Amino acid sequence: MTVHFVGAGPGAADLLTLRAVRILRESPVCLYAGTYLDAAVLEHCPEGAELVDTQHLDLDTITRHLVGAHARGLDVARLCSGDPSVYSAVAEQARRLDAAGVPWDVTPGVPAYAATAALVGRELTVPEVAQTVVLTRAQRDSTAMPPGEDLATYAATGATLVLHLAIRHTRRLAETLTEHYGGDCPVVVGAAVSTPRELVIRTTLADVADRVEEAGLRQASVILVGPALAAEGFVESHLYGSRERPTRERGPGADPTGIG
Numbered sequence: 001m002t003v004h005f006v007g008a009g010p011g012a013a014d015l016l017t018l019r020a021v022r023i024l025r026e027s028p029v030c031l032y033a034g035t036y037l038d039a040a041v042l043e044h045c046p047e048g049a050e051l052v053d054t055q056h057l058d059l060d061t062i063t064r065h066l067v068g069a070h071a072r073g074l075d076v077a078r079l080c081s082g083d084p085s086v087y088s089a090v091a092e093q094a095r096r097l098d099a100a101g102v103p104w105d106v107t108p109g110v111p112a113y114a115a116t117a118a119l120v121g122r123e124l125t126v127p128e129v130a131q132t133v134v135l136t137r138a139q140r141d142s143t144a145m146p147p148g149e150d151l152a153t154y155a156a157t158g159a160t161l162v163l164h165l166a167i168r169h170t171r172r173l174a175e176t177l178t179e180h181y182g183g184d185c186p187v188v189v190g191a192a193v194s195t196p197r198e199l200v201i202r203t204t205l206a207d208v209a210d211r212v213e214e215a216g217l218r219q220a221s222v223i224l225v226g227p228a229l230a231a232e233g234f235v236e237s238h239l240y241g242s243r244e245r246p247t248r249e250r251g252p253g254a255d256p257t258g259i260g
Contacts (some may be wrong), residue, residue, distance in 0.1 A: 001068050002104055003088050007109015008032065008079040011220075015110050018055060027077035029063065029069040036081035037222050039197040045077070046083035059089070065094045070102045081220075083111045085162050086135055095260030112222045113162040119200055122198040122229050124160040127237045132159035138166035138173060155180035159224035164190040167191075167221040171209035177225055178205045186230035208255035 009015035016024075024030065024044040032042065034053040042051060054062050069076045078083075080088040084106050098106050113135070117124055124133045124258045134154045137145075154161060155177050166173055167189070177185070183206035191199040197220075203211045205225065212221075 001075050001103075003066050003076045003078055003097055003104040004015065005078050005080055005084045005088070005093070005104060005106045006105060006165070007060065007083045007108035008037050008041060008081055010082060010112040010190075010194040011037045011192060013043065015037060015115065015194055016041065017107065017109065020109065023075075024077050026099070027075040029065075029074050029076045030077065030079065031065055032079040033081055036192075037079065042077070050074075051132065053057050059096070060093060062091065063100075065102045066093070066097060067102055068256045070100075074216070078174050081112070083109045086111065087092075112190060112193055113164075113224060115193045116188060116222055116224060119190065119193060120188050120202060120229070122188070124162075124224070124226070125226055126228040127235050129231045129234050130158065130160045130222045132157065133162060134159045135162045135164065137164045138169040152180070153175050158227070160224065162233035163223040163225065166223055167212060167217050167219065170212045170223065174205050174209050180228070181205060181225065185225060185227060187223040188229055189216050189217070189221060190224070191215070193222075208245050 003064055004027065006020045006023055008016070008020070021044050025046055027049070028046065029052070030049045030053050032053045033055045045051065066076055066078065075087065078093070079165060080090065082088070084090045085108065090106065094104055101117050117245055125131050128251045134157070136149065138155060151173065158180070161177070163173065168242065185205045187203050187208045189201040189203070189208065189212060191197070192201070199213065199215060199217070201208070201211050
């Protein structure tokens with residue numbers, strides 16, 4: 001039997017992949033974080049499935065559920081918010097499952113930041129404005145950030161920033177980022193995106209802290225920062241643009257397709 005780490009996407013039941021839905025339908029046990037997903041997601045589970053909300057459980061308790069289900073010969077769908085590749089604690093859980101001899105696999109999901117960008121109709125990489133996206137998080141009363149991964153270092157690049165686990169520190173983060181991007185830099189905050197509780201705030205670094213506090217946001221939110229979020233009049237990318245492309249001389253033996 002296998003533990004399936006499944007990306008639950010930003011929360012909506014119809015933003016799961018086909019593979020994720022199949023795994024849910026075939027798994028008699030499902031562990032999920034109720035904070036982040038719409039209850040409709042669980043409707044994909046089979047009738048009579050054992051459902052365990054992990055939002056208040058520690059890692060040891062979660063591991064006992066996973067190992068216990070395996071011992072009973074039951075497949076487990078372990079739902080992770082967004083995509084399991086980022087801030088999902090899959091690494092810690094997988095390490096424990098390896099030690100217990102329990103097989104596992106991973107199914108990707110739609111990241112919350114991608115769903116937020118889609119809602120506001122913005123690309124995070126705009127030609128000659130921003131070509132890099134940095135996924136990072138806030139740090140205060142949490143696991144320490146590795147040396148060199150401080151927010152100011154990333155902000156100095158001018159890249160589009162995606163801030164996870166940061167909504168409770170918005171004011172402090174905005175002050176740091178303003179030094180590099182300026183107070184008029186566009187910001188998008190996505191909270192519980194794609195669920196009935198969805199809220200999207202479009203603002204600037206100068207005003208984002210006030211807007212977040214007025215909305216009472218405390219969790220299940222992602223913050224996007226950078227000039228790409230409001231870019232206008234930018235050039236077209238080389239791939240699709242009308243810029244004249246250099247031609248290659250074709251001598252004897254040259255590839256006729258021009259590819260080689």
